[in-house]
Amino acid sequence: MVGPVLLDVPLSFMHYDMIAATGRWVGLDNYRALAADPIFWQAVAHTLELAVGTAAPLLTLAVFFALVLNRRVRGCGVYGTILFAPYVIPLVASSIAWIWMLSSNGFVNEVLGLVLPVHGVAWLDSSAWALPGIMLVTIWQFVGYYTVLVLSGLQGIPHEIEEAARIDGAGELRLAWSVTLPLLSPTLLFCLVVSVIASFRVFDQIYVMTGGGPGTATMTLVFYLYQQGFAFLNTGSGASVSVILLAGLMGVTWLQLHMARRWVTYQL
Amino acid sequence: MTGRRLRRGLAAHAVLTAAAVFAAVPLLWLVSLSLQEPEAVFRYPPRFIPDRLLWSSYPSAWRAQPFARMYVNSVVTSTLIILGQIVTSALAAYALTQLRFRGRGLAFLFIISTMMVPIQATFIPAYIIVSRLHWIDTYWALVMPFVASGFGVFLMRQAFLVVPRELIEAARIDGASHRIILTRILLPLARPTVITLAALSFVFHYNDFFWPLIVTNSARVRTLPIGLATMILTEGAHGTQWNQVMAADVFVIVPILIGFVFLQRHLTPTALTTGVK
Numbered sequence: 280m281v282g283p284v285l286l287d288v289p290l291s292f293m294h295y296d297m298i299a300a301t302g303r304w305v306g307l308d309n310y311r312a313l314a315a316d317p318i319f320w321q322a323v324a325h326t327l328e329l330a331v332g333t334a335a336p337l338l339t340l341a342v343f344f345a346l347v348l349n350r351r352v353r354g355c356g357v358y359g360t361i362l363f364a365p366y367v368i369p370l371v372a373s374s375i376a377w378i379w380m381l382s383s384n385g386f387v388n389e390v391l392g393l394v395l396p397v398h399g400v401a402w403l404d405s406s407a408w409a410l411p412g413i414m415l416v417t418i419w420q421f422v423g424y425y426t427v428l429v430l431s432g433l434q435g436i437p438h439e440i441e442e443a444a445r446i447d448g449a450g451e452l453r454l455a456w457s458v459t460l461p462l463l464s465p466t467l468l469f470c471l472v473v474s475v476i477a478s479f480r481v482f483d484q485i486y487v488m489t490g491g492g493p494g495t496a497t498m499t500l501v502f503y504l505y506q507q508g509f510a511f512l513n514t515g516s517g518a519s520v521s522v523i524l525l526a527g528l529m530g531v532t533w534l535q536l537h538m539a540r541r542w543v544t545y546q547l
Numbered sequence: 548m549t550g551r552r553l554r555r556g557l558a559a560h561a562v563l564t565a566a567a568v569f570a571a572v573p574l575l576w577l578v579s580l581s582l583q584e585p586e587a588v589f590r591y592p593p594r595f596i597p598d599r600l601l602w603s604s605y606p607s608a609w610r611a612q613p614f615a616r617m618y619v620n621s622v623v624t625s626t627l628i629i630l631g632q633i634v635t636s637a638l639a640a641y642a643l644t645q646l647r648f649r650g651r652g653l654a655f656l657f658i659i660s661t662m663m664v665p666i667q668a669t670f671i672p673a674y675i676i677v678s679r680l681h682w683i684d685t686y687w688a689l690v691m692p693f694v695a696s697g698f699g700v701f702l703m704r705q706a707f708l709v710v711p712r713e714l715i716e717a718a719r720i721d722g723a724s725h726r727i728i729l730t731r732i733l734l735p736l737a738r739p740t741v742i743t744l745a746a747l748s749f750v751f752h753y754n755d756f757f758w759p760l761i762v763t764n765s766a767r768v769r770t771l772p773i774g775l776a777t778m779i780l781t782e783g784a785h786g787t788q789w790n791q792v793m794a795a796d797v798f799v800i801v802p803i804l805i806g807f808v809f810l811q812r813h814l815t816p817t818a819l820t821t822g823v824k
Contacts, residue, residue, distance in 0.1 A: 283673045297678070352563070354563075358566065362570050364807065373573065386593065476665065487779065508670070525668045
């Protein structure tokens with residue numbers, strides 16, 4: 280059902296009445312209104328923050344867990360299953376659980392209190408911590424998924440190459456950094472692109488946990504699109520946000536693929 | 548040597564145990580809260596093991612929203628979507644792998660590029676189309692937009708590509724039609740992929756929230772995630788009954804977790820290595 284996305288373009292130049300199903304051309308009015316709305320710019324910033332704040336930890340953790348799982352210790356199948364399980368749960372359900380993981384008396388603060396001399400805040404009521412809270416539930420939900428992806432990438436690496444490096448006297452860290460990671464880089468690129476696309480789509484967590492708030496602290500482009508298009512019935516404005524979302528994501532994806540030439544190694 | 552291996556093994560177990568605890572704690576906390584009094588969420592310090600188990604939250608939660616109806620809606624619409632996707636993906640993959648036609652490469656490129664579109668960017672035009680068709684608040688709106696999937700075509704094509712050409716040639720020489728080749732040779736050989744597509748698609752649509760939220764407005768067609776979200780957003784006379792919300796959360800999660808545990812042996816890892824949409 281991706282075809283309709285093309286209709287966003289004409290709609291974004293219209294004032295369209297969803298109920299009467301009529302519209303009139305208004306040129307760039309919708310875009311001008313967006314550019315003049317500070318909330319829109321916050322949504323752009325939060326979307327980018329969310330992309331970095333979920334993709335980077337997700338990939339780091341996934342590589343770490345996959346390297347450990349790949350040692351095939353006893354019971355690694357069970358560990359893998361438990362780690363993957365959150366992926367199949369409805370995000371709405373996870374978000375409800377995480378509301379009370381992140382409350383001021385919640386588990387996250389309890390655990391942090393054990394290691395750090397901090398008095399926990401109510402994450403979702405704090406404009407500084409609400410967005411990291413959204414990142415945390417997203418990481419929890421998807422870390423097992425990316426671990427499985429990286430693990431299958433690891434298992435595609437021929438044993439001979441690692442054996443040869445070992446015989447040449449490479450230590451464990453050296454082996455991981457200079458041999459395994461470069462051979463894994465195509466998988467990592469794939470995970471990076473997919474996780475950034477996924478971060479642009481985050482919606483359920485925000486709807487359930489913060490409603491874009493407090494204030495506009497967790498307003499993202501998709502949530503802004505929802506408000507404009509479906510809560511306020513500004514169809515034209517919602518369509519122009521859609522166009523920007525799509526163009527922005529295409530730009531970001533292109534940039535990642537372009538930069539990939541510098542760090543992705545393909546096996547001969 | 549054994550001492551070093553043992554230490555490394557222990558370190559691996561420590562890391563994996565920490566990861567498993569990280570994954571499991573929110574779910575255990577959910578179960579625990581569902582069995583305590585509604586105010587337990589506000590208690591400081593939090594109590595993990597309930598004093599006594601208050602099972603009454605479960606029947607109350609079941610009555611708070613028409614959950615029986617919502618189960619039916621979720622399962623029926625997800626199943627219809629899966630069936631549609633298997634049919635359309637198999638036909639498209641057949642054309643892309645077995646037939647030669649002008650623009651085949653371009654068609655494939657277009658199909659996989661759809662996997663990169665953030666789905667919500669399509670919602671405004673899709674909503675207008677669906678409402679013009681008078682499908683708002685019907686199963687049609689929940690099912691029809693998803694019966695074709697770029698991801699499904701991609702997966703199925705990968706599976707068809709590894710079937711040896713000689714097999715297809717032999718069947719063709721024996722006079723097999725396109726329909727026979729697809730249903731008797733390719734699809735049975737692609738069984739693991741079909742199962743994986745079905746499982747991933749079920750998870751995605753059973754869990755889907757944004758689209759069902761905007762195209763439904765009555766309990767008659769609403770799905771489980773909407774029921775859950777409605778429970779926290781509509782406060783009763785005594786505020787949100789958090790133990791009931793948690794109980795509802797548990798009975799929405801449990802069936803899909805059980806399904807996952809039973810099905811995971813059949814999932815092909817290669818199919819998982821491609822993003823789902």
